Amino acid sequence: MVAAMLRERPRMRPTERQREQARTKRLLDIAFGIVLFAAALPIIAIAALCVAVVDRHAPFYADTRIGRRGRPFRCLKLRTMRADPRILEQYLASNPHETEAYRVTRKLKFDPRVTPLGGFFRRTSIDELPQILNVLRGEMAIVGPRPLAPGEFLERGVRALPLTLVRPGVTGLWQVRGRSDTSFRRRIALDNYYARKWSLGLDLRIIAATPLAVFTADGAR
Numbered sequence: 001m002v003a004a005m006l007r008e009r010p011r012m013r014p015t016e017r018q019r020e021q022a023r024t025k026r027l028l029d030i031a032f033g034i035v036l037f038a039a040a041l042p043i044i045a046i047a048a049l050c051v052a053v054v055d056r057h058a059p060f061y062a063d064t065r066i067g068r069r070g071r072p073f074r075c076l077k078l079r080t081m082r083a084d085p086r087i088l089e090q091y092l093a094s095n096p097h098e099t100e101a102y103r104v105t106r107k108l109k110f111d112p113r114v115t116p117l118g119g120f121f122r123r124t125s126i127d128e129l130p131q132i133l134n135v136l137r138g139e140m141a142i143v144g145p146r147p148l149a150p151g152e153f154l155e156r157g158v159r160a161l162p163l164t165l166v167r168p169g170v171t172g173l174w175q176v177r178g179r180s181d182t183s184f185r186r187r188i189a190l191d192n193y194y195a196r197k198w199s200l201g202l203d204l205r206i207i208a209a210t211p212l213a214v215f216t217a218d219g220a221r
Contacts, residue, residue, distance in 0.1 A: 018165070021200055028200075029142050033135040036142075040129045044078070047126050051079055055115050060130060065147035066160075068167045073139040075147050076130035080118025087113050125214050131170045143203040144169025145191035159188055162195035176209040 048059035062074035091112045092099045102108055114122065121127040134140040140147065147168035153160045173190040174182065182190070194202070 013165075018198070021198075022166075025141065025200060025203065026138075029135050032142050033132050037132045037136065040132060043126060044129050047078055047121060047129075050117060054117050055079070055082075057083060064150060065168065066150060066153040066163070067139050067147070068164060070153075070164045072150065073134065075140070076133055078121055078127040078130060080115060080121050080127050081111070081113040082115060084113075125175075128170060135170060139167065141167040141169045142171065143206050144172050144198075145194050146172060146174050146187070148191075156188060159192065162192045166195050166198060171206060171210045171213075173206060176206055176213045 051057055051059040057079045059079055060076060061079050062076050064072050065075040067073045091108075092102065098108055118127070131140055135142055144167050145163050148156075148160070148163065153163075173194050174187055177186075177190055
């Protein structure tokens, strides 16, 4: 469905300046990603062991997201939820006003499936560390818009087209500007601003702001 939507819309193209910066950005992503992965590997290993022992789940999972040029990829994360689908079904049946929001964004304000350990990983962003592998594989960048699920991408329609110009990021404007506490409209504005106006200077400012956002866990869930 995403591919069909993109075929029906005019293709957006990056500027020459953005193409030049994109080559530099990719080289920096590889170098920074190797360093980050080496530093994060012990944390990922310990977290994965905790998930396996405490929550008794497979530690990792991959969910489909839409990347650069509208191509789907499997976004890696540490598992933070109970696998029983009945938990979600029962919650949505009792809270029908949240059904549509979940269909589009795949997020709930208070998700009953999130385990106590998973809640800690989400607040500290440890669950997103495996995405460094997505960076090294060229599917994501260190900095970029949020990786959107196909449903949210389609729901945005033409407003999602700027996102096809860049790779989604492990961190980005959304992550340092309130995360899940931002409104749906604000999320779209932040994602599209970055996709249209990104620069290496903006990336560096976002990277500098990320540790404080992670430490305060503002808007994380």
